[in-house]
Amino acid sequence: MVAHLARDALTAWLSPLYAAGPVAGVQEIEEPVMPGSMYARDRRQYEAAEAVIAMEPGKAIRAIRGHLPDGTADYVAELLRGEHLGGAAVEVRSVRARRSKLGDHRAPVRGRTIHRITVNDDLNPYAFLTTLLHEIAHAVTWEKHVRTRKPFSRRVLPHGAQWKSEFGRILAPVVDQGALPEDVSGALARYLRDPAAATCSDRGLLVALARYDAPDPARKLVEEVAVGAAFRVEGGRMFLKGPKLRSRFRCYDAKTGVEYRIHPLCRVTLCEAAPPGER
Numbered sequence: 001m002v003a004h005l006a007r008d009a010l011t012a013w014l015s016p017l018y019a020a021g022p023v024a025g026v027q028e029i030e031e032p033v034m035p036g037s038m039y040a041r042d043r044r045q046y047e048a049a050e051a052v053i054a055m056e057p058g059k060a061i062r063a064i065r066g067h068l069p070d071g072t073a074d075y076v077a078e079l080l081r082g083e084h085l086g087g088a089a090v091e092v093r094s095v096r097a098r099r100s101k102l103g104d105h106r107a108p109v110r111g112r113t114i115h116r117i118t119v120n121d122d123l124n125p126y127a128f129l130t131t132l133l134h135e136i137a138h139a140v141t142w143e144k145h146v147r148t149r150k151p152f153s154r155r156v157l158p159h160g161a162q163w164k165s166e167f168g169r170i171l172a173p174v175v176d177q178g179a180l181p182e183d184v185s186g187a188l189a190r191y192l193r194d195p196a197a198a199t200c201s202d203r204g205l206l207v208a209l210a211r212y213d214a215p216d217p218a219r220k221l222v223e224e225v226a227v228g229a230a231f232r233v234e235g236g237r238m239f240l241k242g243p244k245l246r247s248r249f250r251c252y253d254a255k256t257g258v259e260y261r262i263h264p265l266c267r268v269t270l271c272e273a274a275p276p277g278e279r
Contacts, residue, residue: 017127031225046178064092067128068128069126069198070179085115086147088146089115090116092119094119096122102127103120105135105136116140116227118135119135125212126209130188130205130209136170137166137170138163139161164195175192183211187205190202190205191204191205203265219267220270222265229271230266231270238255240252248263
């Protein structure tokens with residue numbers, strides 16, 4: 001028996017998500033770059049955010065300075081000032097890790113008066129910065145290309161040409177100023193050639209950023225697990241690893257035998273052997 005689940009769009013760090021893959025009828029586990037359902041849950045997280053960053057750029061930077069790489073806070077403060085956003089105010093929050101995304105941006109619509117940005121607070125400094133700049137690029141794109149859009153003109157896509165242009169422009173000074181490790185800077189420079197909707201869609205960047213996560217010797221990447229070995233994903237479900245396909249590994253639920261396609265960079269915990277009844 002095989003099952004099918006609809007794909008969740010993102011981007012980004014290291015907790016398994018269920019998503020529809022290229023092969024119909026097969027479940028697929030996708031994992032973004034770092035640990036993030038959407039509306040009601042996010043609203044609660046907004047209200048329970050551990051770090052609330054006020055609209056003033058100075059207060060914003062003081063609140064998130066500890067999450068940013070050394071030497072980058074001033075640049076982020078500059079981005080949050082009005083001239084980059086047409087005078088629009090921005091509220092930034094660092095929130096508890098979400099399984100479906102690394103960060104998000106909400107434009108000032110439906111009665112809102114400010115842009116709201118959240119970033120998961122468990123990201124390493126380089127992943128936090130990359131995600132924050134990704135979301136700031138959404139705010140800038142909205143101000144430049146959506147707020148001023150004429151009726152019946154071409155729709156501005158969330159990760160379309162305008163966003164790619166703004167994200168590339170915002171990332172470039174970070175790469176050029178030498179404040180990042182050489183491997184991260186090089187990966188970002190390559191990523192700038194064609195920025196994608198999520199950093200997890202660029203393997204080189206994902207791997208470079210993941211090197212700076214807190215070490216966890218109990219967990220491995222799926223690509224590091226031997227074929228035939230048993231492992232558990234977050235949540236406790238056990239799988240048996242199968243062969244590599246084009247971009248993912250064919251794996252089987254140890255209890256039901258259902259086939260899954262699992263992202264090679266999904267972090268898992270090895271098992272000595274599948275307990276009786278789970279094979």
